[in-house]
Amino acid sequence: SQQGEEDPQALSIQEGENATMNCSYKTSINNLQWYRQNSGRGLVHLILIRSNEREKHSGRLRVTLDTSKKSSSLLITASRAADTASYFCATSPNTGNQFYFGTGTSLTVIP
Amino acid sequence: NAGVTQTPKFRVLKTGQSMTLLCAQDMNHEYMYWYRQDPGMGLRLIHYSVGEGTTAKGEVPDGYNVSRLKKQNFLLGLESAAPSQTSVYFCASRLVPRGPQHFGDGTRLSIL
Numbered sequence: 001s002q003q004g005e006e007d008p009q010a011l012s013i014q015e016g017e018n019a020t021m022n023c024s025y026k027t028s029i030n031n032l033q034w035y036r037q038n039s040g041r042g043l044v045h046l047i048l049i050r051s052n053e054r055e056k057h058s059g060r061l062r063v064t065l066d067t068s069k070k071s072s073s074l075l076i077t078a079s080r081a082a083d084t085a086s087y088f089c090a091t092s093p094n095t096g097n098q099f100y101f102g103t104g105t106s107l108t109v110i111p
Numbered sequence: 112n113a114g115v116t117q118t119p120k121f122r123v124l125k126t127g128q129s130m131t132l133l134c135a136q137d138m139n140h141e142y143m144y145w146y147r148q149d150p151g152m153g154l155r156l157i158h159y160s161v162g163e164g165t166t167a168k169g170e171v172p173d174g175y176n177v178s179r180l181k182k183q184n185f186l187l188g189l190e191s192a193a194p195s196q197t198s199v200y201f202c203a204s205r206l207v208p209r210g211p212q213h214f215g216d217g218t219r220l221s222i223l
Contacts, residue, residue: 030209033212035212040217041217042115042201042214042217043154043203043212043214044214045212045213048210088154097159097161097167098156098159098169098170099144099156099212100156101146101153101154101155103151103152103153
């Protein structure tokens with residue numbers, strides 16, 4: 001399997017705290033994307049970082065990418081109860097049209 | 112603008128029955144994908160299509176067939192359902208080869 005792995009599997013924090021989740025992957029990539037999934041819903045795209053980028057920001061989201069370690073992290077600052085969801089990383093390899101998702105991190109933000 | 116629509120949303124089948132899941136997108140996307148999501152496994156790719164009339168196998172294609180007769184529709188078929196195919200099925204589409212994917216809300220399928 002070329003699935004990535006995410007760490008931790010579950011994370012529980014207080015509202016206002018920062019949440020960090022990590023993703024490790026196996027192959028060379030063109031880009032890495034992060035998605036959010038609310039309970040019972042489909043995945044929603046959050047942010048895309050290309051292999052030649054090291055850091056990217058979008059609102060309260062900060063993503064880093066270390067291609068030498070084949071890893072990425074997603075930081076959500078000043079978390080809100082509405083951030084409660086599962087978060088998945090997904091890698092797009094340099095060749096082919098497939099897309100590989102990690103196993104996900106379940107985030108709970110306690111009001 | 113509905114995005115990606117999956118029908119049905121829920122279905123219960125008996126072992127051996129067949130059914131077709133429909134995915135429709137109104138964004139004129141070339142690329143469409145079918146995934147299954149099982150607890151602790153993330154999403155796994157079943158089949159995908161890079162344009163009308165094309166299909167290709169993903170990571171877990173056995174027991175499934177697909178068709179893309181029209182650009183906006185991608186059908187997933189189960190010829191003879193098995194309990195191991197109990198899962199949540201997601202369809203996704205994207206405009207460019209490595210761009211963001213747009214997902215439907217899933218079809219929850221139980222096979223007894």
